[in-house]
């Protein structure tokens with residue numbers, strides 16, 4: 001089986017356009033702030049056609065990963081993003097659909113050739129989580145360091161706990177700012193804005209519709225906003241989750257409907273609204289046209305319903 005056949009098999013369910021937009025980084029490629037949708041399903045359970053929440057922003061062969069849901073490393077590989085180029089990792093909040101593969105991303109990037117510094121950013125207890133991940137995986141890391149001649153990994157990784165909104169970091173490619181969002185019981189939870197040389201991208205993380213995202217996303221080129229369809233779709237979703245008695249209330253009170261996401265996008269004045277972190281992630285009764293129509297009730301700009309491995 002050649003590589004393209006493998007990709008087509010693995011990402012069954014993606015549209016032809018999503019496959020065509022697979023990422024290939026080439027040496028000398030012109031600078032551009034690229035957004036790759038790695039995983040677009042909302043919630044912690046795995047799905048057949050959508051991976052867990054994760055995005056990559058790639059500028060000048062520097063990779064900034066935003067959220068690390070289950071399978072993020074696999075999705076980066078499918079998108080042809082060199083794992084050794086991962087430089088910064090941002091976590092919006094500590095629900096497992098956003099952080100389950102945080103440590104795995106670091107570990108497998110190192111296993112794939114990473115030998116340079118990685119800075120990670122997110123709410124507490126990110127520093128302790130980082131320490132505990134290294135402790136849990138000491139046998140593998142120590143073994144590969146001594147047996148395979150790899151550079152020690154721990155000194156490369158620097159975790160920074162983000163506690164308030166404002167400037168997070170800035171380098172030669174991007175300026176990253178954060179806003180506190182509303183996603184109980186996760187306090188704090190953040191949205192992040194990336195201002196590159198050519199465009200600005202905002203990732204809402206998980207939140208109810210809030211003014212802080214409107215302000216953060218003011219005049220941005222792209223707003224990736226989480227989206228829930230409606231309560232009937234949530235009822236269909238939770239019918240197969242028998243061990244969470246309060247899940248319906250939790251989902252409906254901690255997220256943003258597609259219609260509300262359109263209102264946030266309109267108030268912020270963004271050019272493109274990308275609906276992602278879709279709840280439900282896989283529901284034949286909720287079509288792409290329905291998602292888009294809900295967002296367009298209040299927003300007249302470009303609306304995109306995210307798919308895994310889509311580049312925007």
Ligand SMILES: [Zn+2]
Pocket residue numbers: 042043053095097098206277
């Ligand atoms: Zn989530």
Ligand SMILES: [Zn+2]
Pocket residue numbers: 093095183206
């Ligand atoms: Zn969440």
